[in-house]
Amino acid sequence: MSYILAAVIVVLAIVIISAGVKVVPQSETRVIERLGRFHSVLNPGLNFIIPFIDKPKTIYTRRVETTVGGHHIVRNTVTSVIDLREQVYDFPSQQVITRDNVTTEINALLYFQITDPKKAVYEIDNLPNAIEKLTQTSLRNVIGELELDETLTSRDTINTKLQAILDDATNKWGVKVNRVELQDITPPESVRVAMEKQMQAERNRRAEILNAEGQKQSQILRSEGEKASKINQAEATKQAEILRAEGEARAIILNAQAEADAILRVADAVRSGNTDPATYMLAMKYIETLREMTSGKDNKTVYIPYEASSVLSSIGSIQSLFQK
Numbered sequence: 054m055s056y057i058l059a060a061v062i063v064v065l066a067i068v069i070i071s072a073g074v075k076v077v078p079q080s081e082t083r084v085i086e087r088l089g090r091f092h093s094v095l096n097p098g099l100n101f102i103i104p105f106i107d108k109p110k111t112i113y114t115r116r117v118e119t120t121v122g123g124h125h126i127v128r129n130t131v132t133s134v135i136d137l138r139e140q141v142y143d144f145p146s147q148q149v150i151t152r153d154n155v156t157t158e159i160n161a162l163l164y165f166q167i168t169d170p171k172k173a174v175y176e177i178d179n180l181p182n183a184i185e186k187l188t189q190t191s192l193r194n195v196i197g198e199l200e201l202d203e204t205l206t207s208r209d210t211i212n213t214k215l216q217a218i219l220d221d222a223t224n225k226w227g228v229k230v231n232r233v234e235l236q237d238i239t240p241p242e243s244v245r246v247a248m249e250k251q252m253q254a255e256r257n258r259r260a261e262i263l264n265a266e267g268q269k270q271s272q273i274l275r276s277e278g279e280k281a282s283k284i285n286q287a288e289a290t291k292q293a294e295i296l297r298a299e300g301e302a303r304a305i306i307l308n309a310q311a312e313a314d315a316i317l318r319v320a321d322a323v324r325s326g327n328t329d330p331a332t333y334m335l336a337m338k339y340i341e342t343l344r345e346m347t348s349g350k351d352n353k354t355v356y357i358p359y360e361a362s363s364v365l366s367s368i369g370s371i372q373s374l375f376q377k
Contacts, residue, residue, distance in 0.1 A: 072104035084110040109133035115181035169227025
């Protein structure tokens with residue numbers, strides 16, 4: 054009988070000791086109540102509690118189950134384990150109305166982490182359900198302030214606003230919302246068709262604008278090329294005229310210099326031969342005029358004034374001077 058009693062005592066001792074020893078894994082914790090009141094938060098590792106007096110507080114947690122057809126079913130279950138790691142809640146799609154009265158389906162991802170286990174247990178009854186409902190209502194409020202086009206193009210803005218709203222609201226629950234991500238924004242089918250038509254029309258408009266811009270640039274470049282060509286031609290003509298004028302001026306100067314040299318020589322010759330220079334010049338003019346008169350084919354008879362004989366005789370005397 055004593056052996057049986059001893060065995061019973063040993064078994065009871067083992068049960069009591071095992072009930073008083075709690076091993077908490079890393080990144081997890083438990084909230085301990087002593088006689089119904091908060092006592093402590095267990096740290097990762099080996100912990101000791103008073104059996105039957107200290108009890109872990111149970112909380113709700115979110116559990117996702119996958120059925121045979123691949124559908125996800127979310128259930129809230131009761132557990133005493135509090136996970137301190139960052140958690141992800143994938144909320145089902147919900148219908149929200151934009152500011153321009155377009156009903157749109159949106160589903161969001163929420164990344165959060167429990168930072169204060171005591172607040173997460175005592176400040177809110179059902180933490181997963183509270184987070185889900187708060188996210189849904191906040192999403193409706195944020196989307197309701199935007200039009201559909203802004204909703205489709207401002208995901209980062211929506212994520213930032215939601216993250217700030219949820220983080221501020223869940224702070225009293227001991228929860229830190231790290232970020233919010235919108236997965237899908239699905240407008241109605243009629244709106245999608247209208248948007249596709251609008252996008253196609255916008256693409257066509259941009260194509261026509263680009264084509265017109267290309268033609269405009271082509272015409273501008275062509276006109277600039279023609280302008281440059283005309284300027285170059287005018288510049289070439291100008292340079293040619295300048296060179297021609299310079300050549301003619303040079304020729305006139307050379308002819309004048311040659312005539313001046315000839316006159317000087319004639320004057321020297323006349324002075325040496327005691328001949329009047331004016332008479333010589335007059336005789337030369339007579340000779341030039343006579344050459345012009347006799348150069349034509351129809352002129353066969355030429356009449357010379359009587360005074361020309363004396364001029365021509367003076368030419369002969371000058372020629373004799375040159376021969377000397």
